[in-house]
Amino acid sequence: xxxxxxxxxxxxxxxxxxxxxxxxxxxxxxxxxxxxxxxxxxxxxxxxxxxxxxxxxxxxxxxxxxxxxxxxxxxxxxxxxxxxxxxxxxxxxxxxxxxxxxxxxxxxxxxxxxxxxxxxxxxxxxxxxxxxxxxxxxxxxxxxxxxxxxxxxxxxxxxxxxxxxxxxxxxxxxxxxxxxxxxxxxxxxxxxxxxxxxxxxxxxxxxxxxxxxxxxxxxxxxxxxxxxxxxxxxxxxxxxxxxxxxxxxxxxxxxxxxxxxxxxxxxxxxxxxxxxxxxxxxxxxxxxxxxxxxxxxxxxxxxxxxxxxxxxxxxxxxxxxxxxxxxxxxxxxxxxxxxxxxxxxxxxxxxxxxxxxxxxxxxxxxxxxxxxxxxxxxxxxxxxxxxxxxxxxxxxxxxxxxxxxxxxxxxxxxxxxxxxxxxxxxxxxxxxxxxxxxxxxxxxxxxxxxxxxxxxxxxxxx
Amino acid sequence: xxxxxxxxxxxxxxxxxxxxxxxxxxxxxxxxxxxxxxxxxxxxxxxxxxxxxxxxxxxxxxxxxxxxxxxxxxxxxxxxxxxxxxxxxxxxxxxxxxxxxxxxxxxxxxxxxxxxxxxxxxxxxxxxxxxxxxxxxxxxxxxxxxxxxxxxxxxxxxxxxxxxxxxxxxxxxxxxxxxxxxxxxxxxxxxxxxxxxxxxxxxxxxxxxxxxxxxxxxxxxxxxxxxxxxxxxxxxxxxxxxxxxxxxxxxxxxxxxxxxxxxxxxxxxxxxxxxxxxxxxxxxxxxxxxxxxxxxxxxxxxxxxxxxxxxxxxxxxxxxxxxxxxxxxxxxxxxxxxxxxxxxxxxxxxxxxxxxxxxxxxxxxxxxxxxxxxxxxxx
Numbered sequence: 001x002x003x004x005x006x007x008x009x010x011x012x013x014x015x016x017x018x019x020x021x022x023x024x025x026x027x028x029x030x031x032x033x034x035x036x037x038x039x040x041x042x043x044x045x046x047x048x049x050x051x052x053x054x055x056x057x058x059x060x061x062x063x064x065x066x067x068x069x070x071x072x073x074x075x076x077x078x079x080x081x082x083x084x085x086x087x088x089x090x091x092x093x094x095x096x097x098x099x100x101x102x103x104x105x106x107x108x109x110x111x112x113x114x115x116x117x118x119x120x121x122x123x124x125x126x127x128x129x130x131x132x133x134x135x136x137x138x139x140x141x142x143x144x145x146x147x148x149x150x151x152x153x154x155x156x157x158x159x160x161x162x163x164x165x166x167x168x169x170x171x172x173x174x175x176x177x178x179x180x181x182x183x184x185x186x187x188x189x190x191x192x193x194x195x196x197x198x199x200x201x202x203x204x205x206x207x208x209x210x211x212x213x214x215x216x217x218x219x220x221x222x223x224x225x226x227x228x229x230x231x232x233x234x235x236x237x238x239x240x241x242x243x244x245x246x247x248x249x250x251x252x253x254x255x256x257x258x259x260x261x262x263x264x265x266x267x268x269x270x271x272x273x274x275x276x277x278x279x280x281x282x283x284x285x286x287x288x289x290x291x292x293x294x295x296x297x298x299x300x301x302x303x304x305x306x307x308x309x310x311x312x313x314x315x316x317x318x319x320x321x322x323x324x325x326x327x328x329x330x331x332x333x334x335x336x337x338x339x340x341x342x343x344x345x346x347x348x349x350x351x352x353x354x355x356x357x358x359x360x361x362x363x364x365x366x367x368x369x370x371x372x373x374x375x376x377x378x379x380x381x382x383x384x385x386x387x388x389x390x391x392x393x394x395x396x397x398x399x400x401x402x403x404x405x406x407x408x409x410x411x412x413x414x415x416x417x418x419x420x421x422x423x424x425x426x427x428x429x430x431x432x433x434x435x436x437x438x439x440x441x442x443x444x445x446x447x448x449x450x451x452x453x454x455x456x457x458x459x460x461x462x
Numbered sequence: 463x464x465x466x467x468x469x470x471x472x473x474x475x476x477x478x479x480x481x482x483x484x485x486x487x488x489x490x491x492x493x494x495x496x497x498x499x500x501x502x503x504x505x506x507x508x509x510x511x512x513x514x515x516x517x518x519x520x521x522x523x524x525x526x527x528x529x530x531x532x533x534x535x536x537x538x539x540x541x542x543x544x545x546x547x548x549x550x551x552x553x554x555x556x557x558x559x560x561x562x563x564x565x566x567x568x569x570x571x572x573x574x575x576x577x578x579x580x581x582x583x584x585x586x587x588x589x590x591x592x593x594x595x596x597x598x599x600x601x602x603x604x605x606x607x608x609x610x611x612x613x614x615x616x617x618x619x620x621x622x623x624x625x626x627x628x629x630x631x632x633x634x635x636x637x638x639x640x641x642x643x644x645x646x647x648x649x650x651x652x653x654x655x656x657x658x659x660x661x662x663x664x665x666x667x668x669x670x671x672x673x674x675x676x677x678x679x680x681x682x683x684x685x686x687x688x689x690x691x692x693x694x695x696x697x698x699x700x701x702x703x704x705x706x707x708x709x710x711x712x713x714x715x716x717x718x719x720x721x722x723x724x725x726x727x728x729x730x731x732x733x734x735x736x737x738x739x740x741x742x743x744x745x746x747x748x749x750x751x752x753x754x755x756x757x758x759x760x761x762x763x764x765x766x767x768x769x770x771x772x773x774x775x776x777x778x779x780x781x782x783x784x785x786x787x788x789x790x791x792x793x794x795x796x797x798x799x800x801x802x803x804x805x806x807x808x809x810x811x812x813x814x815x816x817x818x819x820x821x822x823x824x825x826x827x828x829x830x831x832x833x834x835x836x837x838x839x840x841x
Contacts, residue, residue: 103595107596108599108600108603203480282593381596382665383663383666384594385669386668386821388502389669
C-alpha cells in the first residue's frame with residue numbers, strides 16, 4: 001500500500017469510531033425497526049384483532065355494532081399503510097446507497113464513502129437535498145398534469161405492497177386475486193410515465209414517455225402469462241396460497257419443481273426488469289440519448305418520487321419473483337401448517353408463533369435482497385437494447401415461450417397428479433443442476449481473476 | 463439554422479424536429495444535430511458544427527512557429543501527441559531539418575501510448591453511450607496509468623506540447639522504461655478482459671453489427687480516414703503506406719475491417735478495429751523501447767525560426783485517422799497560413815447521408831463509432 005510519505009499530514013487514518021458506531025446503529029436499527037414494525041403491525045392491525053382489543057381493553061360488549069369502529073379501523077389501516085410504505089421508502093433509499101456502492105466496486109472505484117461509514121447516510125442526504133431543491137414547473141408545461149404524474153407512479157408502486165407476503169402471516173391483505181391485483185395495479189405506472197412525458201412540453205421527454213409506455217405494455221404480456229405457471233401449480237391466485245404450495249427447501253420451490261417453471265421464472269424476471277425500466281431495458285431514461293427521458297424536466301421532490309418508485313420497484317420485482325417462484329417466506333424444514341398450529345387460541349398469538357414469523361420474514365428478506373443484488377449487477381454490466389429489439393424480444397420470443405411454458409405446465413400438473421414422483425425427481429434434479437452451475441460459475445470467476453493476475457497493478461503516483 | 467434545415471427537408475408536418483445537442487451526454491463534445499424524426503426512425507440528421515471553433519488556424523498566423531505548438535494540443539485534446547508531431551513535421555520540412563533518431567523513436571513511443579489512451583476513451587465512451595457504464599471506468603482507470611507515465615515524461619496529462627520543432631522536449635526519466643513495460647504487461651491482459659466484458663457481449667454486438675454500414679467506395683468518396691476508413695475494408699495506414707518518423711523500423715499489423723460480427727463497414731467493425739489497434743500499439747511501444755537508440759533528442763534548431771518562403775504538407779496517422787498539416791511560410795518568423803485537416807471533420811459529412819432510416823439510438827451508435835471529437839471538427 002502507499003507509504004505514509006504520500007499521505008498529507010492532516011489526513012485522518014480511517015473513519016472515526018463514533019461515525020462507524022452511528023452508521024451501524026442506523027444501518028441495523030432502521031431495517032430492524034421497520035421490519036419489526038411490519039412483523040408486528042401486519043398480523044395485528046386487522047379487523048378480528050381490533051375487535052378483540054376493543055372488547056378486552058375498552059370493555060365494548062358488541063364491537064361490531066360500535067359506532068366508532070370504522071374510525072378505529074381507518075386509523076389502524078392508516079398506521080399499517082404508514083408502516084409498510086415507510087418501509088418501502090426506506091428500502092428505496094437504502095437500495096440506492098447499496099447500488100452506488102456496488103457500482104463503485106464494479107467500476108474500480110470506491111462509491112460513496114463520506115456521509116457516514118461507507119457512505120451509508122448518503123441516501124438520507126440525497127432525500128433531504130431533493131426536498132430542499134427549487135420546485136420547477138416548465139413555463140409551457142401542462143402544470144396540473146405535470147404535478148400529478150409522479151403521484152400516479154407512486155400510487156402504482158405503493159399499491160403493490162398490499163399483497164406482498166412478507167412472512168407466514170405478514171401480509172396486509174391476502175386478496176383472493178393477489179397476484180392478478182399486483183399486475184393490474186403496476187399498470188398505473190404507465191399512466192404516470194405517459195402523463196409526465198406529455199406534460200413536460202419537451203420533445204425529449206415525450207420520446208422517453210412513449211418509449212416507456214411501449215416497453216411496459218409489451219412486457220405485461222409475457223409477465224402475465226409466465227405467472228400463470230405458478231398459479232396453475234398452486235391452484236390459486238392468492239399470494240399466500242402460492243407460497244404455501246411451495247416449501248422451504250430449494251427442491252420444493254416452484255422454479256425447480258417444474259422445468260417450465262424455471263423457464264417461466266426467467267421470462268418473468270426479464271419482463272419485470274423491463275417493466276421497472278432497469279437496464280438492459282432502461283431506454284426510456286437512456287442517459288446518453290435522451291438526457292433523462294421522461295424525467296428530463298423534473299427536479300426536486302417530484303424527481304425524487306420517480307426515483308423512489310424506480311428503486312423501490314427493484315425490491316417489488318424481486319419480492320414478486322421470490323414469492324412466485326423461489327419459495328417466498330417458507331422456512332426450510334418448518335412447514336406453514338406447523339406454524340399455524342403454534343398460534344394458540346388466544347387473541348394474541350403465542351411467542352413461538354412470533355419467532356417463526358420473524359424467521360419467515362428473514363427468509364423472505366434474504367431471498368429478495370439476493371435477487372435485488374442480481375438486478376443491480378445486471379444494470380452495471382449490460383448495455384441497453386434498442387427499442388425495436390426490445391419489442392421484438394417481447395413479442396417474438398418471450399410471449400411464445402411463456403405460452404409454451406404455460407401449456408407445458410398444464411400437462412405437467414396432470415402428469416404429477418398421476419405420479420407425484422415426477423415432481424420430486426425434477427426438484428432434486430434441478431436443485432443438483434443449480435448447485436453444479438453455481439460451482440461452475442464460481443470456478444469461471446476464479447479463472448477470470450487469475451488470468452488478469454487479480455488486476456494487481458501499481459497505481460501509486462510516480 | 464432551422465430555416466436552412468427546413469428548406470432542405472421536405473416536411474409533411476408529421477415529423478418532429480429535435481435538437482440533439484449541443485449540450486448532450488452522447489455527442490462527443492459540443493456538437494449539435496438537427497434531427498428530423500418520425501417517431502423513433504429518423505428521416506434526416508443534419509450536423510450543426512462550429513460550437514467549439516476557436517480560430518486556432520488564425521492564431522497560427524499570429525504566434526510564430528514555436529509558439530503555435532501548445533495550440534496544436536488543443537486541436538485534438540484526446541490524442542494530442544499526434545497533433546504535435548504533425549505540426550513539427552511540417553515545420554521541419556520547411557526548415558529542411560533532420561530529426562535525430564532518438565527523437566524519432568521517442569516520438570513514436572509517446573504517440574503510440576497516446577493512441578492507446580485515445581482508443582481507451584473512444585471504446586469506453588462508446589460502451590457508455592450504449593448503456594454499459596462500467597467499461598468506461600475500467601478504460602479510464604487504465605488511462606490514468608498512461609497519464610501518469612506521460613506526465614513523468616513531459617509534465618502534462620492531457621495537453622502535452624512534448625514534440626517540439628526539431629525533436630522532443632525531454633528525454634526518458636530513469637525507470638520510465640520499466641514502468642512502461644510493466645504497464646504494457648498488465649494492459650495486454652486487460653484487453654482480453656475487455657473483450658470478455660463488452661466487445662462480444664450479445665447485446666452490444668446486436669446494437670452495433672450491421673448498423674450504419676459504410677461501403678468502401680463511400681468511405682473513400684467522403685474522405686474518411688483512420689479506423690473509419692479501415693473499418694470499411696480499405697487497407698490504408700499512413701504509418702505503413704506513407705511512413706514517417708521511426709515507423710519504418712517497426713513491425714506491426716494494421717487491422718482492417720472484415721465484418722467481424724456483421725457486415726464490413728458497420729459500427730462494430732469500426733469499434734473492434736480500435737480494440738485491435740490498441741494491441742498493435744502496445745506491440746510497437748515494446749519494440750521501440752527495445753531498439754531505442756542513444757543520442758541527442760533535439761536537433762540543432764536556429765534560435766529564431768524563419769523558414770524560407772514555401773509550403774510544406776505533412777500527415778500523421780492520428781488515433782482518429784489521418785491528420786494533415788499544411789503550413790505556408792512567407793519568410794517571416796510567423797506563418798502565413800496553417801491549415802489542419804482532421805478526420806473528424808470529414809466524418810461529419812457522412813452522417814447526414816447515412817441517417818435516413820436510422821433510429822435515434824443508432825445515431826448515437828454511429829457518432830460513437832466514428833470517434834468524432836468536437837475540437838477536431840471545429841478547431
